[in-house]
Structures are given as C-alpha cells and as structure tokens.
Amino acid sequence: MVGTAMVKGSHPAGVNGVVKLRQAFSVVNGGGGAQDPSSNGSAPASNAGSECGGVEFSREDVAGLLNEKPKAKNKFNYKERCENMSDYVKRLRQCVKWFQEVEAGYAQEQSRLRLALDSAERRLEEIELCSKNKEEELRCVIVELRKNLASAQEKLAREEAERLAAVDSLVKEKEARLTSEKALASVSEDLAKAQQELSSSNQRLAAVNDMYKRLQEYNTSLQEYNCSLQLDLNTTSENSKRCEKEKAAVMEELSGVRVHYNSIHEQFTTLKASHDEALKQKEALASEAACLRGDLHQVRDERDRHRGQAEVLTEEVTKYKEYTGRSAAELGTLTIKSNELEAKCLSQSEEIKELLEKLTSAERKLEACDLSAVELRAETVEQKELIVQLQTRLSEAEFKVVEGEKLRKKLHNTILELKGNIRVFCRVRPLLPEDSRSEGKILSYPTSLDAQGRGIDILQNGQKHSFQFDKVFTPEASQEDVFVEISQLVQSALDGYKVCIFAYGQTGSGKTYTMMGRPGYADEKGLIPRSLEQIFQTKQSLKSQGWSYEMQVSMLEIYNETIRDLLPSNRSNQDLSRTENSASKQYAIKHDPNGNTHVSDLTIVDVRSSKEVSYLLNHAAHSRSVGKTQMNEQSSRSHFVFTLRISGVNESTEQQVQGVLNLIDLAGSERLSKSGSTGDRLKETQAINKSLSSLSDVFFALAKKEDHVPFRNSKLTYLLQPCLGGDAKTLMFVNVSPDSTSGGESLCSLRFAARVNACEIGVPRRQTGARAPDPRLSIG
Numbered sequence: 001m002v003g004t005a006m007v008k009g010s011h012p013a014g015v016n017g018v019v020k021l022r023q024a025f026s027v028v029n030g031g032g033g034a035q036d037p038s039s040n041g042s043a044p045a046s047n048a049g050s051e052c053g054g055v056e057f058s059r060e061d062v063a064g065l066l067n068e069k070p071k072a073k074n075k076f077n078y079k080e081r082c083e084n085m086s087d088y089v090k091r092l093r094q095c096v097k098w099f100q101e102v103e104a105g106y107a108q109e110q111s112r113l114r115l116a117l118d119s120a121e122r123r124l125e126e127i128e129l130c131s132k133n134k135e136e137e138l139r140c141v142i143v144e145l146r147k148n149l150a151s152a153q154e155k156l157a158r159e160e161a162e163r164l165a166a167v168d169s170l171v172k173e174k175e176a177r178l179t180s181e182k183a184l185a186s187v188s189e190d191l192a193k194a195q196q197e198l199s200s201s202n203q204r205l206a207a208v209n210d211m212y213k214r215l216q217e218y219n220t221s222l223q224e225y226n227c228s229l230q231l232d233l234n235t236t237s238e239n240s241k242r243c244e245k246e247k248a249a250v251m252e253e254l255s256g257v258r259v260h261y262n263s264i265h266e267q268f269t270t271l272k273a274s275h276d277e278a279l280k281q282k283e284a285l286a287s288e289a290a291c292l293r294g295d296l297h298q299v300r301d302e303r304d305r306h307r308g309q310a311e312v313l314t315e316e317v318t319k320y321k322e323y324t325g326r327s328a329a330e331l332g333t334l335t336i337k338s339n340e341l342e343a344k345c346l347s348q349s350e351e352i353k354e355l356l357e358k359l360t361s362a363e364r365k366l367e368a369c370d371l372s373a374v375e376l377r378a379e380t381v382e383q384k385e386l387i388v389q390l391q392t393r394l395s396e397a398e399f400k401v402v403e404g405e406k407l408r409k410k411l412h413n414t415i416l417e418l419k420g421n422i423r424v425f426c427r428v429r430p431l432l433p434e435d436s437r438s439e440g441k442i443l444s445y446p447t448s449l450d451a452q453g454r455g456i457d458i459l460q461n462g463q464k465h466s467f468q469f470d471k472v473f474t475p476e477a478s479q480e481d482v483f484v485e486i487s488q489l490v491q492s493a494l495d496g497y498k499v500c501i502f503a504y505g506q507t508g509s510g511k512t513y514t515m516m517g518r519p520g521y522a523d524e525k526g527l528i529p530r531s532l533e534q535i536f537q538t539k540q541s542l543k544s545q546g547w548s549y550e551m552q553v554s555m556l557e558i559y560n561e562t563i564r565d566l567l568p569s570n571r572s573n574q575d576l577s578r579t580e581n582s583a584s585k586q587y588a589i590k591h592d593p594n595g596n597t598h599v600s601d602l603t604i605v606d607v608r609s610s611k612e613v614s615y616l617l618n619h620a621a622h623s624r625s626v627g628k629t630q631m632n633e634q635s636s637r638s639h640f641v642f643t644l645r646i647s648g649v650n651e652s653t654e655q656q657v658q659g660v661l662n663l664i665d666l667a668g669s670e671r672l673s674k675s676g677s678t679g680d681r682l683k684e685t686q687a688i689n690k691s692l693s694s695l696s697d698v699f700f701a702l703a704k705k706e707d708h709v710p711f712r713n714s715k716l717t718y719l720l721q722p723c724l725g726g727d728a729k730t731l732m733f734v735n736v737s738p739d740s741t742s743g744g745e746s747l748c749s750l751r752f753a754a755r756v757n758a759c760e761i762g763v764p765r766r767q768t769g770a771r772a773p774d775p776r777l778s779i780g
C-alpha cells in the first residue's frame with residue numbers, strides 16, 4: 001500500500017513532469033524528443049519507453065503499474081495473493097529504480113534545460129532590445145519618410161505646376177520655333193528659287209552678253225560698211241550735185257531756148273496768120289482781081305501793085321521760110337542736146353535713185369540693227385536690273401535667314417534667361433584611330449523638326465535613350481561652328497554679365513580640345529583663344545563709342561582638392577618652381593555680398609591684347625597637371641579655371657560695366673576599373689571623381705530646389721557658387737565620345753547633362769555702376 005501510495009503520489013510530478021520537461025527540452029532544443037504519453041498512446045516504444053535494470057518499461061507498463069492494484073482471483077488464496085504482491089512489489093521496486101534513474105536523468109536534463117532557458121531568455125532579451133531599437137529607428141524613419149512624403153508631394157505638386165508651365169512655354173516655344181522654321185523654310189525656298197533664277201539669269205546674261213558681243217561685232221562691221229557707203233554716197237552726191245548743176249544749167253539753157261522758140265513760134269504764128277491773112281487778102285485780091293479783071297485797067301494797075309506786093313510778100317515768105325528753116329535746125333540741135341542732157345540727167349538721177357535706195361536700205365538696216373542693239377541693250381539693262389533685284393532679294397533673303405536665326409537664338413536665350421536655366425550644349429568628338437569600332441555606332445541624331453540639331457540618341461545594352469539639349473554638335477562640327485554658337489554669350493561679358501562656360505565629360509571625350517584646341521593648329525583653336533580674340537576685337541571697335549576697357553586675367557587649377565596658381569606671380573622670376581612659389585600661399589576662396597569671388601594670393605595679370613593672353617595660356621598649359629592614363633595620352637588631372645575680369649567705362653555716357661568670363665576645363669570623370677590607375681594616379685582619380693560627384697550633388701539640389709545646396713563640399717563647387725547658384729549666364733558643354741566601349745560613361749554624362757539642363761539658377765544680372773574697391777582680387 002505504501003508503495004502504491006508513493007507511486008500514486010509521484011505520478012503527476014513524476015511521469016507527466018518528466019514528460020513536460022522533456023517536451024520543454026525538446027522545444028528549447030528545437031528537436032522532436034519525447035511526447036506526452038497521454039497525447040499519443042501509440043507512439044513507438046523506443047520513443048516513449050526507457051530501460052531500467054535490464055527491464056524495459058513501456059508507458060503502458062508504467063501506467064498499468066501505477067493505476068492497477070494487484071488482484072487475486074480468490075481473495076482467500078493468500079499464497080497467490082502473496083505471490084502477486086511480491087511480484088507487484090518487485091515490479092514496483094524496479095519501477096522505483098527506473099524512476100530514480102529517470103529522475104537523475106531528468107535532473108541533468110533540467111539543469112541543461114535551465115541553462116538553455118537562460119541563454120534563450122538572454123537571447124530573447126537581446127532580441128527584444130534589438131527589436132525595440134529597430135522599432136524606434138523605424139518609427140523615426142517612418143516619421144521622416146512621412147515628412148519627406150509630404151514635402152515630396154508638395155514638391156511634386158509644385159514641379160507638376162512648373163512642368164505644366166514649362167510644357168506650355170515649351171509648346172509656345174515649339175510653335176514659335178515651328179513658325180520661324182516655316183518662315184526659314186519659305187525663305188530658304190525663296191532663296192533657292194532666287195538662286196535658281198539668279199543662275200538662269202546669269203546664264204541668260206551670259207547668252208545675252210555673248211549675243212551683245214556678236215551684235216557689237218556685227219554693228220562694228222555694219223558701221224564700217226556704213227562708212228564705206230557714206231564715202232560712196234558722198235562721192236555720188238558730189239557727182240549728183242555736179243550733175244544737178246549741169247542739169248540746172250542745161251535746163252536754164254533749155255528754158256531760154258524754149259522762150260526763144262516760143263517767141264519764134266509766136267512770130268511764126270503771127271507770120272503765118274499774117275500769111276494766112278495775106279493769102280486771104282491774096283484770095284480776096286485774086287477775087288478782087290477776078291472781079292476787077294473786068295475792070296482791067298484798073299485792075300492791071302492794081303494787079304501790078306498787087307504783084308509787087310505779092311513779090312514783096314513772097315520774098316518775105318521766103319525770108320520767113322529761110323528763117324523758119326534755120327530756127328528748126330537750131331531747135332533740133334538744141335532739142336537733141338537737151339534730150340542728151342535729159343537722158344544723162346535721167347541716167348544720173350536713176351543712178352542717184354539707185355544709190356539713194358541703197359543708202360536708204362543700208363540706213364534702214366542700220367536703223368534695224370540700232371533698234372535691235374537698243375532693244376538688246378534695254379533687255380540687258382532689264383536683265384541686269386532683274387539680276388540686281390534678284391541679288392537684292394537674295395541678300396535680303398539671306399539677311400532674313402541670318403536675322404531669323406539671330407532672332408530665334410535671341411528668343412531662345414531670352415526664354416532661357418527668363419527661366420534662369422543653365423544652357424547645355426552637347427559635343428560629340430569624332431572617332432579616333434585608337435577607338436574601338438567593334439560594336440558599330442551607338443550615337444545617332446534625330447532629324448525630326450523639333451529635335452534636329454538639338455537631339456541625341458544613345459544605344460546602350462540594346463535600349464535607346466533620347467536626350468535633348470540646347471544644341472548638339474555632331475563630330476563634323478568644327479571649332480568655328482562651336483564658337484559661333486557661344487560668341488553672343490562671350491559678348492555679354494563685355495556688356496557686364498558674369499559668364500561661365502565649362503566642359504564636362506568622360507576622360508578623353510574632347511573637353512580640352514573644345515576649350516583650348518589643338519596647339520599649333522590655327523583652325524583648331526579652342527573656345528578660350530577664340531573668345532579672347534573676339535573680346536579684344538570688340539573692345540577695339542567699341543572705342544569709337546567711347547568705351548574703354550581694362551582686363552585682368554587669372555588662371556588656377558584645382559588638383560587633389562588643392563588650388564594652384566598657374567600664372568607666375570613675378571614675370572621676371574618665372575623659373576621659380578611652382579610648388580616653391582605657391583607653398584606659402586593660402587588661396588582661400590571668399591565670396592563677397594555682390595556675388596564676386598576672391599581667391600587670396602592668386603596672381604592677377606593686366607592684359608591688353610589677345611597675344612598677351614595667349615602667352616599666359618601657354619604658360620598655364622605647361623604648368624597644368626597632366627598625365628597619361630589608359631583612356632587618354634594627355635589627360636588633364638585637374639580642373640582648370642580661366643578667369644577674365646572686364647571693367648568697362650564709357651566717358652561720354654559715364655556708364656560703367658563689370659563683366660566676368662570664366663572658362664573651365666574640368667578634369668575627366670573616369671571609372672577606376674577602366675582607368676587602370678594606381679598610386680598617385682589613383683589618388684588623383686579619386687579626388688577628381690569626388691569633386692565631380694560634389695558638382696553632381698549641387699546640380700541635384702538645384703534641380704530639386706532644395707533649401708540647402710552643398711556648394712561647400714568641394715573647392716570646385718565653392719569656387720563656382722556664384723555661377724551655379726547666382727545671377728550668371730552659365731553654359732555647360734557635355735563632351736561625349738562616340739566609342740562604343742564608352743557607352744556607359746557617355747550615358748552617365750548625358751544623364752548628368754539632362755539634370756543640369758533642368759536646373760534653374762536664377763536670372764542673369766548685369767553688373768553696372770561703381771567699380772569694386774579692389775577688382776584685382778576678384779575672379780568672378
């Protein structure tokens with residue numbers, strides 16, 4: 001009974017307790033140890049059971065032992081009951097032994113489990129602490145993110161509004177551009193037509209000139225012929241005059257003869273009349289005689305008288321007849337002579353007529369020739385006038401085109417100035433012999449109306465990325481083409497603006513070529529020498545308007561975050577080594593309230609001509625830190641800053657202007673893996689990449705209109721602060737290599753440039769009025 005009670009009493013804390021401990025142990029250890037015997041009575045014996053003194057007990061055995069009392073079939077059979085009891089006691093003893101062993105094992109297990117529990121609790125505590133910290137952090141992050149979200153939403157709304165406004169203005173600009181392009185196209189058409197007309201007019205003019213020459217030759221021959229005809233005519237007219245005179249004399253003679261003849265004829269008529277009278281009288285007399293015959297006496301006397309009268313009359317008639325016969329002969333000779341003369345005169349008249357006809361026809365021909373010559377001359381004059389008109393129209397059209405282009409640029413500039421944007425030009429250099437040509441072209445230039453000359457597409461990993469800038473120069477663009485586009489900007493430095501032009505891009509992409517050019521090749525001079533030439537030329541031409549300018553130059557480089565002066569402080573002491581010269585100097589950058597930047601101890605040189613500046617540029621180029629990298633034979637390892645300060649005074653208008661021209665050749669960005677830099681080169685590359693990434697951060701902050709712009713993160717950005725965040729006219733060249741192996745870098749550069757293009761830095765302001773107290777210390 002005692003044993004039974006003991007076993008019974010130990011049951012809950014015994015088997016179940018051990019089972020629970022085992023369960024806990026298995027949970028802590030993550031294993032699948034013992035299970036609650038009551039939960040799964042069919043568990044395998046090896047899992048639930050244990051060994052005790054060589055006797056194996058199953059759970060069922062133990063449970064049977066604990067729950068069953070020994071029962072005898074016959075309660076009076078004491079022997080059987082004793083045997084049963086002893087058997088039961090034996091089994092109980094074995095069971096107790098098993099329990100003890102199990103308890104010992106369980107105690108061990110318990111201590112192990114306690115240790116595990118302790119460590120688990122410690123871990124739990126740590127985890128809880130950690131999770132609390134994390135929770136705290138996450139809460140902070142969530143709060144910050146919420147704030148950021150709110151400000152981002154605000155900014156988004158603002159940017160959306162601005163974007164809409166920008167889209168509006170872009171649409172307007174596009175429209176304006178389209179109309180100006182249409183006008184340009186129509187003007188170009190006109191121009192082409194005018195040129196065609198001009199060339200056809202030139203051809204016609206040449207043909208007319210040719211014809212005119214031939215006509216002139218013909219005219220000359222006609223004039224010669226005319227001269228000979230005139231000579232002939234003169235001699236003929238002299239002959240004719242002579243003949244006329246002779247004819248007149250003959251006619252006079254003839255008329256005299258005719259008068260004479262008439263008078264003789266009249267006499268003859270009167271004589272004939274008198275003869276007839278006489279005959280009549282004779283007849284009357286004869287009739288009278290016949291009448292008087294009767295009266296013979298009387299009649300004979302009368303007859304004699306009459307006879308005498310008849311004889312006298314006969315004599316007279318004879319005389320008359322004689323006379324009349326002689327006159328007729330004379331008249332005949334005279335008539336013959338007159339006829340001859342008339343015939344001669346007639347022949348001469350005919351000759352004269354013929355000559356006159358010839359002369360008239362010749363004159364008519366001459367007149368016709370003169371007329372055609374005059375017509376031709378008039379036509380030539382008309383054509384010349386037409387040519388002049390066409391040329392005027394052509395020059396007008398050309399002028400219109402130039403003016404249109406100027407206006408477009410001006411409008412574009414004005415829009416940009418109103419927006420306060422940084423302008424971005426992209427320049428792609430030509431493929432060099434050392435470039436790889438394996439993967440074909442990665443860059444292309446869209447030809448659509450709105451993107452022509454401004455768009456660039458880059459193919460990277462099979463994907464096309466499109467960008468648009470203020471201008472895109474293809475590899476064919478010459479240094480002159482590039483300079484033409486920035487000359488107006490350079491000009492505005494003389495008008496009192498702060499101007500900043502800088503070149504950004506991967507190493508070897510053509511920044512130094514763009515800014516400085518190729519030394520020794522006049523055609524390939526870069527923007528810096530060309531800008532200076534233009535400034536000094538304009539300075540000369542503005543003299544007539546009363547302007548006089550003073551100019552000062554300074555040049556520095558930022559190498560490994562250190563400023564170096566590139567000009568000799570003492571011209572006579574040029575051989576002094578640069579390090580020795582600049583070691584003691586501080587070159588601290590300061591900005592005054594007027595937005596001018598001062599670099600202490602920096603050498604500033606007065607310059608009067610572009611030659612002087614070229615000399616200084618050469619000096620600086622030799623002093624600049626240059627090295628060889630895997631990407632570029634002559635790689636610029638520093639940022640080069642050229643500053644020209646311009647002070648202008650107009651004595652007649654008492655105006656004063658102060659302009660600054662900053663021209664900057666940045667060091668090239670490069671990937672450390674690709675550049676293959678080690679040692680000092682590696683340090684340089686890291687410094688370059690750091691300052692360029694600071695520049696990128698500045699643009700990022702500007703583009704997002706953040707309150708804080710990290711200008712102070714690098715010397716470069718701090719030096720450029722007035723140009724990037726102030727009132728300067730700023731232009732960035734993004735130089736790109738067409739090499740297919742540089743596609744990644746080119747895409748990065750173009751992305752950076754697109755971000756810069758979106759930046760608004762403020763509206764440019766002209767600096768006029770009183771001069772700074774010491775302009776020599778100011779660089780921009």
Ligand SMILES: Nc1ncnc2c1ncn2[C@@H]1O[C@H](COP(=O)(O)OP(=O)(O)OP(=O)(O)O)[C@@H](O)[C@H]1O
Binds near residue numbers: 632635
């Ligand atoms: N537009 C171009 N026409 C002809 N050659 C060019 C042009 N641009 C660049 N090059 C040539 O490409 C080479 C690299 O150009 P450059 O030295 O100007 O590159 P960079 O960007 O200044 O490089 P880094 O950053 O390493 O100084 C030079 O040999 C240069 O003459």
